[in-house]
Amino acid sequence: MNPQRPEYLRPALVAGAVAGLLSGLPFIGAGNCVCCLWIVGGAAMAAKLLAAATPGLLTAGDGAIVGAMTGIVAAVVDAIVSIPLRSFNLGLARRLIDKAAELGGEMPSGVGGILNSSSGVLTPGWFLLGLFVSAAVFALVGALGGIIGVSLFGKKSLPPAPAAPPPPPPGPSDAT
Amino acid sequence: MNPRSARRVWFATLVGALVWLAAIFLAPWLAGRGASGPARFVYAVFAPLCHQIPGRCFVLNGHPLAVCGRCLGIYAGFAAGIILYPLVRGFRRMSLPPARMFILLTLPMALDAAGGILGVWKSPIGLRFATGFAWGTVLPFYFVTGAVDFFRMRKERRGPRTLEIAIPKN
Numbered sequence: 001m002n003p004q005r006p007e008y009l010r011p012a013l014v015a016g017a018v019a020g021l022l023s024g025l026p027f028i029g030a031g032n033c034v035c036c037l038w039i040v041g042g043a044a045m046a047a048k049l050l051a052a053a054t055p056g057l058l059t060a061g062d063g064a065i066v067g068a069m070t071g072i073v074a075a076v077v078d079a080i081v082s083i084p085l086r087s088f089n090l091g092l093a094r095r096l097i098d099k100a101a102e103l104g105g106e107m108p109s110g111v112g113g114i115l116n117s118s119s120g121v122l123t124p125g126w127f128l129l130g131l132f133v134s135a136a137v138f139a140l141v142g143a144l145g146g147i148i149g150v151s152l153f154g155k156k157s158l159p160p161a162p163a164a165p166p167p168p169p170p171g172p173s174d175a176t
Numbered sequence: 177m178n179p180r181s182a183r184r185v186w187f188a189t190l191v192g193a194l195v196w197l198a199a200i201f202l203a204p205w206l207a208g209r210g211a212s213g214p215a216r217f218v219y220a221v222f223a224p225l226c227h228q229i230p231g232r233c234f235v236l237n238g239h240p241l242a243v244c245g246r247c248l249g250i251y252a253g254f255a256a257g258i259i260l261y262p263l264v265r266g267f268r269r270m271s272l273p274p275a276r277m278f279i280l281l282t283l284p285m286a287l288d289a290a291g292g293i294l295g296v297w298k299s300p301i302g303l304r305f306a307t308g309f310a311w312g313t314v315l316p317f318y319f320v321t322g323a324v325d326f327f328r329m330r331k332e333r334r335g336p337r338t339l340e341i342a343i344p345k346n
Contacts, residue, residue, distance in 0.1 A: 005333065023224075033227035034289045035250055035311070060272055060318070061325030078224075134224050141225070144315060147322035151272040 006054045008066045015046035016073025016142075023074060024081030026088055039074055039138050040145035043067035047149025058154045060147050067146020071138035078138075079131045178328075179267040185323045186261055189316065193255040200242045200251065208237030218242055232301060246285070249305035253312020261316055270324055273317045285311045 019042025023029050031037040046066045051058055199218055206215035219228065219242055226243040233240035234248060241248060285307035291297045 030227060032224065033244075034293075035247070035285070035308075036225055059325050059329065060270075060322040061327075061329040064322035064326045065329075130220070133221050137221070137225060143322060144319050147272070147318045148278065150322075151278070151318065152275050 006050055006056075006058065006062055006066075008050065008062075008069055011046040011049035011053065012066050012069035012073055015042045015049060016070040017077050018042055018045070019070060020074035020077025021081055023078040024085065026085060029078075036138075036141045036145075039071055039141045040148070042074055043070045043142040043145030044149030044152065046070040047146045048153040051150070051154045058150050060150055063146035063148075063150030063154070064143040065146070067142040067144065067149065068139040069142075070146065071140070071142025072135050074142065075131060075135040075138040079127070079134065083127075181327060182267040182270060182320070182324045185327065186258070186267065186320055189320055189323065190255075190258045193251070193258050193316075197251050197255050200248060201236060203242035204236040204239035207239040215239075222247075232304070234301065234305075244304070245301040246289070246304040246308040249308025249310075250312040250315075252305075253309035254315050255312075256309070257313040257316040258320070260313070261320060265317060270321050272321055273314060278314055278318075281310050281314045 019038045022038040022042075023032050029038075032039060043066070046069075047058070047063045050062065050066050054062075200222070203215050203218035203222070206212075206218065222228065222242040226247045228240065228242070229244065230240040232244040232246075234245055235241070243251070288299050288303060288307045292299060
């Protein structure tokens with residue numbers, strides 16, 4: 001256990017910004033469809049940065065904290081990046097669904113309606129609700145990524161402490 | 177580590193995993209009953225986590241589940257892992273799984289996904305589910321250990337609670 005609290009914020013901000021940016025971009029953001037790749041990867045990267053900046057050993061709890069913080073930062077950055085790209089992302093999703101329907105045959109009902117209904121203007125309420133849900137889910141997934149990151153990248157043992165200086169040689173005895 | 181605290185975290189995670197899994201089936205069930213609004217909300221909750229391409233999802237009542245076959249495998253594997261946790265690990269010994277175990281269980285899914293993305297092959301939904309399931313089983317062993325350690329750290333950093341009693345001045 002660390003005697004001092006590790007500095008979680010900096011690695012979480014850096015890794016969360018990168019993960020959120022990658023999640024919000026078209027095409028690249030689809031990486032999250034592979035088991036939340038950017039969020040888990042970003043949280044693992046945050047754990048690696050934290051391990052590099054912390055002299056002591058990290059525990060699984062440290063990984064959970066930095067990972068959850070990374071997930072929350074990523075959700076905020078993702079939401080901000082997604083605002084200007086919303087119409088483009090919706091169009092892309094619609095094309096993907098159409099393509100999948102062409103390749104896979106009959107498309108189950110409901111999905112098209114869901115997509116069409118989300119093509120309206122983004123209201124602040126829906127935006128905040130989406131942000132809240134994303135932050136909660138990304139925090140959980142990020143915590144998992146952070147713990148995995150600590151197990152993969154954390155120091156396994158501390159370097160040996162420098163040897164203590166040898167004791168001074170005994171002086172002449174005063175007891176005469 | 178206090179086994180009682182570990183047991184509490186395990187139980188909360190088990191309940192959460194089962195609720196999460198049930199929500200995946202809830203979306204098509206609601207859509208099948210005509211409750212499109214609530215169904216849309218449940219689909220939207222899972223949208224940041226999964227592409228939800230209908231051709232890659234299992235279908236219930238004519239509607240796709242809220243996540244694809246691979247993601248369903250991961251969540252089902254997580255639930256299976258959390259159920260097996262007390263038998264495999266117990267509550268007295270809290271340690272993370274070895275890295276080689278994680279890599280071994282990640283490799284099949286990573287290869288399957290990479291092959292699909294690169295267009296080398298198109299694996300059937302059952303294989304996607306199976307590789308996701310294998311990966312999902314190892315995750316609770318990280319999650320529970322991390323969560324238990326987090327609560328231990330929080331308790332230690334808070335320190336012992338002191339009771340302050342205001343003494344009235346005479």
